[in-house]
Amino acid sequence: MSIQAPKGRFEGYLQREVPAEDSLLTHTGPGTPMGEAMRRHWQPVCLSSQLQDLPVKVRILGQELVALRTKAGQSALLHLHCCHRGASLEFGRITDCGIVCCYHGWHYGIDGQLLNAPAEPPDSPLLRKVRQGAYPTIERHGLVFAYLGHPEQMPAFPDYDTFNLPDVQYRPYALSHDCNWLQVHENLMDPLHAVFLHSRMGEIQLTEAWGEMPATDWFEHGDRVCYLTSRRIGQNVWIRFNEVGFPNFGQVAGFWEDGQQEKYFERVGATRWTVPIDDTHCWIFGLRHFSDALEVKGIGKPDQVGLEQIDIYGQTRHRSYEEMQRNTGDWEAEVSQRPIAVHALEHRGSSDRGVMLLRRHLARGIEQALASPAAVEQQVPTWTCNVVLRQPAAPGADDSQLLLGLAHQIKDVVLQADKLPPLQRREQIERGLRNLSVASVAA
Ligand code: FES
Ligand SMILES: [Fe+2]
Numbered sequence: 001m002s003i004q005a006p007k008g009r010f011e012g013y014l015q016r017e018v019p020a021e022d023s024l025l026t027h028t029g030p031g032t033p034m035g036e037a038m039r040r041h042w043q044p045v046c047l048s049s050q051l052q053d054l055p056v057k058v059r060i061l062g063q064e065l066v067a068l069r070t071k072a073g074q075s076a077l078l079h080l081h082c083c084h085r086g087a088s089l090e091f092g093r094i095t096d097c098g099i100v101c102c103y104h105g106w107h108y109g110i111d112g113q114l115l116n117a118p119a120e121p122p123d124s125p126l127l128r129k130v131r132q133g134a135y136p137t138i139e140r141h142g143l144v145f146a147y148l149g150h151p152e153q154m155p156a157f158p159d160y161d162t163f164n165l166p167d168v169q170y171r172p173y174a175l176s177h178d179c180n181w182l183q184v185h186e187n188l189m190d191p192l193h194a195v196f197l198h199s200r201m202g203e204i205q206l207t208e209a210w211g212e213m214p215a216t217d218w219f220e221h222g223d224r225v226c227y228l229t230s231r232r233i234g235q236n237v238w239i240r241f242n243e244v245g246f247p248n249f250g251q252v253a254g255f256w257e258d259g260q261q262e263k264y265f266e267r268v269g270a271t272r273w274t275v276p277i278d279d280t281h282c283w284i285f286g287l288r289h290f291s292d293a294l295e296v297k298g299i300g301k302p303d304q305v306g307l308e309q310i311d312i313y314g315q316t317r318h319r320s321y322e323e324m325q326r327n328t329g330d331w332e333a334e335v336s337q338r339p340i341a342v343h344a345l346e347h348r349g350s351s352d353r354g355v356m357l358l359r360r361h362l363a364r365g366i367e368q369a370l371a372s373p374a375a376v377e378q379q380v381p382t383w384t385c386n387v388v389l390r391q392p393a394a395p396g397a398d399d400s401q402l403l404l405g406l407a408h409q410i411k412d413v414v415l416q417a418d419k420l421p422p423l424q425r426r427e428q429i430e431r432g433l434r435n436l437s438v439a440s441v442a443a
Contacts, residue, residue: 044285079133142172233259
């Protein structure tokens with residue numbers, strides 16, 4: 001009996017070539033265009049809670065560093081290798097004002113000044129000449145941010161409106177990923193994946209409403225790229241407005257939305273930065289936001305948020321391989337795109353418009369960032385929100401057009417209030433959205 005090969009057009013042999021990655025957007029080491037652009041912005045480098053009585057070795061943007069908290073309580077970030085003869089400062093002794101290298105006792109201040117070299121004569125010129133590489137740090141809500149760029153181009157620390165919400169409890173977190181930063185970051189402009197990955201392909205990972213196919217649009221505004229998704233939930237419409245900011249900032253609206261209750265400008269579930277460790281590893285550093293308004297269903301778990309943990313399914317490596325296969329989450333979907341996703345092999349469609357917009361935005365942003373220092377903007381209004389309005393479908397009309405039209409009206413109401421002080425801004429946006437709601441019901 002002859003054995004028949006299966007019929008069909010098998011092209012594996014013809015598709016084996018793997019082209020190079022997009023180095024402009026994915027390479028972030030010292031001297032690379034994207035690496036230098038990222039260094040123009042404050043970047044989270046670790047959690048405040050990691051800085052206890054021992055130094056912490058960290059790798060950020062391909063650089064070997066050591067983070068520490070002095071005995072006086074000041075955070076610091078220095079080059080890992082002691083500039084005497086290279087011993088790692090992770091083995092150093094923390095002092096009131098800096099760190100002493102374990103090998104020959106050189107003592108550095110938080111700005112890298114050599115304060116003492118006890119094996120050298122007191123008048124050694126080394127004390128004047130030598131400086132350990134160091135970077136300024138700022139702590140906010142339990143994240144340690146550092147500025148790794150040229151000292152003369154340091155921007156002000158951006159004060160996002162969502163850092164200052166009186167009713168919000170912030171929980172810092174850090175989630176490591178074994179892949180390039182970009183494929184993790186651009187997931188934020190890929191809202192259609194939620195319909196499949198988080199809803200239809202396995203267990204419901206968020207709420208059932210996420211499984212509804214939304215009308216979707218993307219747009220660029222200033223230094224940010226945004227998406228609008230608009231879902232029909234019975235007589236209501238749930239609009240989700242999310243943003244990413246150049247180069248690696250992002251915010252996502254509350255996670256547990258089910259579209260049942262009307263709401264106007266419900267804010268952020270998480271503020272986050274995707275920070276390269278090197279070109280094939282990255283961190284998501286973030287702040288989970290908890291408030292009564294965001295947690296009416298009591299699903300969020302502040303005590304499950306921190307180093308390598310978050311209270312949202314599928315965001316970390318810490319599940320069995322079988323579970324990852326049966327109920328796949330963001331972590332493995334992103335990491336499995338290869339150590340560095342190869343854009344030349346992709347077959348992108350209309351649902352990938354946001355990813356394409358983001359990549360173009362980043363390429364342009366690199367040019368602008370390298371041509372001029374980052375804008376010094378103290379107060380930064382952000383837009384991320386969930387809105388639910390009562391808006392029954394119109395009989396005979398194209399509902400997807402209605403959904404999209406409403407989403408754009410909401411976008412306009414939110415963006416038009418940017419210049420107002422925080423309290424007035426919130427009031428104006430809420431008023432505008434309520435008026436929209438009344439108008440849409442009347443229509
Ligand atoms: S290598 Fe650090 S003091 Fe000698
Ligand atoms: Fe996701």
